[in-house]
Amino acid sequence: MNSPQLQRGVFLALLAAVTVAFLWVLMPFFGAVLWGVALAILFTPLYKRLLKTMRGKPNAAALSTLAICLFIVILPLAMVGVSLVQEIALVTQSIRSGQINFAAYFQQILDASPQWLLNLVERFNLGDMAAWQARISAAAGQASQIIASQALAIGQNTFDFIVSFFVMLYLLYFLVRDGSDLSKRMRDALPLAKPHTHYLLNKFTTVIRATVKGNVAVAVAQGALGGLAFWFLGVQGALLWAVLMAFLSLLPAVGAALIWGPVAIYFLATGHFWQGGVLIFVGVFVIGLVDNILRPVLVGKDTQMPDYIVLMSTIGGMAIFGINGFVIGPVIAALFMAAWSLFADSGHVGPGHEQAEDAQPRQVAKDEKAG
Structure with a gap:
């Protein structure tokens, strides 16, 4: 009745239960x-x-x-x-x-x-x-x-x-x-090979830093430029539209245009050609260039993910988790790609496990240098 296997099984069940309960307690402060x-x-x-x-x-x-x-x-x-x-x-x-x-x-x-x-x-x-x-x-x-x-x-x-x-x-x-x-204790506690644990935690840290730093920088830049353009052209509620452009700019490629595009169409349709022309120029050649230049440099380069993965994971994350999803989505995508990369490199965590442990420190050092 008190065999080591039974004791280990009961302990793992208790560990899982208290972990789920602790996460449940933290949910109001997610x-x-x-x-x-x-x-x-x-x-x-x-x-x-x-x-x-x-x-x-x-x-x-x-x-x-x-x-x-x-x-x-x-x-x-x-x-x-x-x-x-x-x-x-x-x-x-x-x-x-x-x-x-x-x-x-x-x-x-x-x-x-x-x-x-x-x-x-x-x-x-x-x-x-x-x-x-x-x-x-x-x-x-x-x-x-x-x-x-x-x-x-x-x-x-x-x-x-x-x-x-x-x-x-x-x-x-x-x-x-x-x-x-705390990071060291987590690496020691996780039941994974130490190089794998180090690699995954380092990927988690790199993606969060790149996503927050990059997306927030892009959002602030696009929102500020769009708000200034609206204020200069006399659009009422320029600050509100600036914040909306900053929020929507979290969606790569299409975000801010959802706000300035209809306003530019309205200007052109009502005969305000110079206002419409100025807004289109600012939207395409200033706001657009911020997205096309800063986002790949600050987000895609550090996360080492393709642009379409960043786009889909950002939209999907925001659809599920709200505003917090622009961080959670890319993190999940990056960990998904990293875990499958480890799985493939380690020979399906089988006989090649030892070779993977030798190979992963080089990738860890490379990622730490990039982050």
Whole structure:
């Protein structure tokens, strides 16, 4: 009854049960934990530099790293968030009062469209123009209600947000300070060959650092450039559209164009040719180049994944996990590719297992140098 096999089986079952229970307990703070880990990975090189400067004082170096993170990341986001809430309130009020009328804008585009284009639309049976106008008007009304409800939800969930925010900061401090020791203990605890464990954890770290650093840099650059263009052209709610462009730019290749493209079409259709031309030029040759140049350099190069894998994993991750998915999706894709690469190189983890253990340290060193 007390055979070693039975004891081991019971222990593994207990280990699995308490692990699942612990993850279940952490689920309310999933976002806080995720961003605490991501920011810790991103700012660990800075912590190590400060640790050398402060002559081996880990607490002071961790606090300094936390303060720098607050100053260059969190506080600017908070300031943009406060301004965004005010902008949302103004835009919502303008939609309700009719000052912003998407149905009227659509009608202006129809009035300016040539007859051959209207005939072509009718030929392809795209529907009655009046029906499309009614749909756009209804969608605009629903959008204003959604914006108002989300703003109200943000206000109601302020306490939960504050709790999660401080949990993230608390966790970030300890992960920055003790991250190396935690990583070593994790490598020692995982029941995998040590080179494989090191390789997979290093891939996890590299992808998170590249994804957060690259996607956030691209989003900020595209949102700022698009917002400035909208402000210069006199588009109402420039900050709101800038944030939407930054959010949508998380989708490679197509993101920001979903915002500036319709506005450029409206300008051209209503006779504002220079505004439309300027916006198209900025969108294609400035915002587009940011995506085409920065994203492959900051994301694809470090993750060593094809662009189409980055695109699909980002969209899929955001569809499942929301905003957190732009980190989770590429991480899952990278670990999937890394695990299958190990599986293939190790001869299906069979007789070639020893050769794989000899081969993987070279790949680990290569990845550490790239990261």
